[in-house]
Amino acid sequence: MVQELLALKAVNAISILFDVQIDTDDVTIQRTISNFREQGDYSLVVFPLLKISKKSPEETARMIGDKLLETTPELDSYTVIKGFLNLKLKDAVWINFLNDNYALEKFGIVSVNDEEPPVVVEFSSPNTNKPLHLGHIRNNLLGDSVSRILNANGQKVIKVNLVNDRGIHICKSMLAWKLFGNDASPESTSKKGDKLVGDFYVLFDKKLKEEVAQLKEQGMSEEEATAASTLMAKARQMLILWEQQDVDVRSLWSRMNTWVYSGFEQTYKKLGIEFDKTYYESDTYLLGKEIVEDGVNRNVLYRKDDNSVWIDLAADGLDEKLLLRADGTSVYMTQDLGTAQLRYDEFHPKSMIYVVGNEQNYHFDVLKLVLGKLGKYWSESLMHLSYGMVELPEGKMKSREGKVVDADDLVEEMINTAREMTLELGKIEDFENEEALELYRKVGLGALKYFILKVDPKKNMVFNPAESIDFNGNTGPFIQYTYARIQSIIRKAQDIDIAFSSSTPLHNKEIGLIILNYSFPQMLQQAAGEFSPSVIANYLYELAKEYNQFYHELTILKEDDTEKKALRLALSRLTSYNLKNGMQMLGIEMPDRM
RNA sequence: GGCCCUGUAGUUCAAUGGAUAGAACGGAAGUUUCCUAAACUUUAAAUAUAGGUUCGAUUCCUAUCGGGGCUACCA
Numbered sequence: 001m002v003q004e005l006l007a008l009k010a011v012n013a014i015s016i017l018f019d020v021q022i023d024t025d026d027v028t029i030q031r032t033i034s035n036f037r038e039q040g041d042y043s044l045v046v047f048p049l050l051k052i053s054k055k056s057p058e059e060t061a062r063m064i065g066d067k068l069l070e071t072t073p074e075l076d077s078y079t080v081i082k083g084f085l086n087l088k089l090k091d092a093v094w095i096n097f098l099n100d101n102y103a104l105e106k107f108g109i110v111s112v113n114d115e116e117p118p119v120v121v122e123f124s125s126p127n128t129n130k131p132l133h134l135g136h137i138r139n140n141l142l143g144d145s146v147s148r149i150l151n152a153n154g155q156k157v158i159k160v161n162l163v164n165d166r167g168i169h170i171c172k173s174m175l176a177w178k179l180f181g182n183d184a185s186p187e188s189t190s191k192k193g194d195k196l197v198g199d200f201y202v203l204f205d206k207k208l209k210e211e212v213a214q215l216k217e218q219g220m221s222e223e224e225a226t227a228a229s230t231l232m233a234k235a236r237q238m239l240i241l242w243e244q245q246d247v248d249v250r251s252l253w254s255r256m257n258t259w260v261y262s263g264f265e266q267t268y269k270k271l272g273i274e275f276d277k278t279y280y281e282s283d284t285y286l287l288g289k290e291i292v293e294d295g296v297n298r299n300v301l302y303r304k305d306d307n308s309v310w311i312d313l314a315a316d317g318l319d320e321k322l323l324l325r326a327d328g329t330s331v332y333m334t335q336d337l338g339t340a341q342l343r344y345d346e347f348h349p350k351s352m353i354y355v356v357g358n359e360q361n362y363h364f365d366v367l368k369l370v371l372g373k374l375g376k377y378w379s380e381s382l383m384h385l386s387y388g389m390v391e392l393p394e395g396k397m398k399s400r401e402g403k404v405v406d407a408d409d410l411v412e413e414m415i416n417t418a419r420e421m422t423l424e425l426g427k428i429e430d431f432e433n434e435e436a437l438e439l440y441r442k443v444g445l446g447a448l449k450y451f452i453l454k455v456d457p458k459k460n461m462v463f464n465p466a467e468s469i470d471f472n473g474n475t476g477p478f479i480q481y482t483y484a485r486i487q488s489i490i491r492k493a494q495d496i497d498i499a500f501s502s503s504t505p506l507h508n509k510e511i512g513l514i515i516l517n518y519s520f521p522q523m524l525q526q527a528a529g530e531f532s533p534s535v536i537a538n539y540l541y542e543l544a545k546e547y548n549q550f551y552h553e554l555t556i557l558k559e560d561d562t563e564k565k566a567l568r569l570a571l572s573r574l575t576s577y578n579l580k581n582g583m584q585m586l587g588i589e590m591p592d593r594m
Numbered sequence: 595g596g597c598c599c600u601g602u603a604g605u606u607c608a609a610u611g612g613a614u615a616g617a618a619c620g621g622a623a624g625u626u627u628c629c630u631a632a633a634c635u636u637u638a639a640a641u642a643u644a645g646g647u648u649c650g651a652u653u654c655c656u657a658u659c660g661g662g663g664c665u666a667c668c669a
Contacts, residue, residue, distance in 0.1 A: 028611095030610085033613065033614090033616095035613080035614070036613080043612095045613090047612070048612095048649090050649075057649090082613065083613080083649085084612085084613060129669095167668080168668065168669090169668065306667090317597080318665095325667045329667085331667070331669085332669050358598090358599070358662095358663070358664090359662095359664065360664085360669085361599085361663080362597085362598080362663095362664050363669090386599095388600090389662080391662085396663095425631090425632065427632090443632085451606095455607065456607090458599085459600080459607090460599090460600075460661095460662070460663095461606085461607085462605090462606070464605085464606085467605085467619085470606090470618075470619065472632055473617080473618040473632090474607075474617060474618040475618080475619095475632085477632055478633085480632085481630080481633075482632095482633085484632095485630055488629075489629055534607095538607090538609095541617080542617090548634070549633095551634090552625095552635090557629045593630085594630085594632075
């Protein structure tokens with residue numbers, strides 16, 4: 001690679017000039033910032049080398065620059081600005097690169113090695129009480145995209161979902177349905193199943209609050225009232241019955257779950273999300289209980305007088321943590337122990353990635369520690385891919401208070417906006433109806449996915465429902481548009497494989513665009529290393545922007561010089577491949593026309 | 595209280611310890627006899643505060659002030 005070559009040559013030059021051996025890691029070669037692109041493609045920062053040279057920054061830079069010109073045939077010229085040595089490569093370097101790569105449809109993509117152990121990526125992990133909202137969308141898009149990115153880096157990936165289908169909260173919605181539901185079903189109410197069940201969860205909360213308020217009037221405190229509430233008692237009782245495999249409870253449970261799953265499935269399908277395997281907590285919590293019992297027997301965990309089981313993590317700077325309730329029922333952590341074990345036994349993965357919000361950082365610290373203390377050496381391979389919350393302008397989304405942006409509504413709204421904008425622009429009058437619908441879907445979802453994924457996963461982000469997501473500027477549709485533009489050119493071009501020689505002098509816009517395309521594989525590695533789709537998104541935006549400038553400043557099809565024309569066509573082609581492959585890693589489809 | 599994350603233009607986002615802190619939206623002003631104007635060009639506008647480390651700090655450290663999260667026999 002060019003940067004490595006330059007670093008190597010620089011190390012060599014320094015050793016000749018100053019008789020000091022340094023490592024290539026000690027020289028910083030960065031892309032020249034855009035204000036100085038006329039002067040160089042890459043810049044060497046000389047400040048750190050002054051200790052070695054014992055000379056001024058300018059003089060040091062000039063000495064190294066002169067030596068590099070002697071030893072590096074690829075180098076065309078250099079300039080020195082302050083402590084920066086700007087290195088300009090010969091056009092032929094870039095032309096040769098383009099010649100070698102422009103026809104590679106999968107430029108920079110590494111094919112998957114099936115021999116190696118896979119990476120298991122868990123994401124989505126829905127709760128059967130809550131219809132998916134914007135926060136879940138971020139989770140799903142992140143998990144899906146990270147899986148695609150790792151895949152493009154040659155990693156075999158297994159995408160798994162873990163459905164949170166058991167626990168006290170599930171009993172709450174079941175109980176509300178039983179007490180107040182009047183036998184409602186998705187059919188009888190024409191409601192999507194996940195929405196229907198979610199409504200009962202909200203209803204339980206409302207009824208509970210009423211009861212607690214009444215008890216408080218009789219002089220109880222909030223906590224006393226919650227503990228004394230008959231609704232809570234019934235929910236707890238139901239959980240015990242559920243764990244005892246009570247036939248009635250179990251049959252209501254499966255009935256309601258069936259409703260939820262069919263609702264989820266529709267949403268996943270709309271978003272284009274798929275899994276290789278789905279785990280259910282109801283299947284894994286028993287194994288979790290076994291693991292906990294085993295831990296008790298081996299004195300890693302301890303049982304209190306009330307029969308609850310705990311682990312003491314004080315030595316690790318954390319608290320005591322509950323692993324089994326006094327009544328013997330299991331908690332979140334219990335089943336996560338079981339799920340992890342199951343997953344390890346099944347895949348022996350090189351790592352297990354959990355895409356879960358940062359509010360659960362503590363939970364995953366504990367999970368990893370507990371597994372380690374239980375003697376699971378593979379606990380080291382657990383990785384919590386923690387991401388920030390999606391907030392509304394007025395703060396956090398709250399399911400129970402109905403302050404959420406519903407996933408289905410949002411997707412529908414995006415597709416509608418895409419349709420309105422497309423019709424307004426009036427460019428697709430010759431489209432068949434089905435073609436047009438397909439376009440609206442691609443563009444609407446493209447806008448949504450890009451909007452979410454362009455933000456660094458670690459950071460919280462704000463979504464304002466009052467301002468709809470943009471379709472202009474730094475957006476998915478902008479990148480899709482650029483791609484469609486290139487497709488239009490390629491359709492019109494004939495004989496696009498005309499050769500071009502390395503003697504054609506390059507325009508600045510051409511060089512900039514080539515170098516950006518050239519750095520695609522590096523960018524991809526970075527995205528995989530950081531588990532960050534935002535690296536891809538930001539790169540794609542820059543690439544699309546650079547192409548549009550190139551497109552405006554230079555002619556392509558109407559260029560008389562056939563070599564230049566061929567080169568620009570080749571460059572357009574490579575750009576379109578990289579745009580498409582990059583967007584594919586964000587789960588965004590590209591339209592050929594829009 | 596303890597622990598963790600976070601403060602960048604009006605707003606939403608960028609910037610491996612390196613040059614004059616980039617974009618987009620919104621604001622102002624332009625570009626269609628020309629390969630798709632969902633584009634391009636010009637313009638005003640920001641690193642919370644105070645110290646420290648460094649040749650160099652938006653980035654690392656400390657304190658202060660804001661914002662968020664966790665600290666449940668919820669998940």
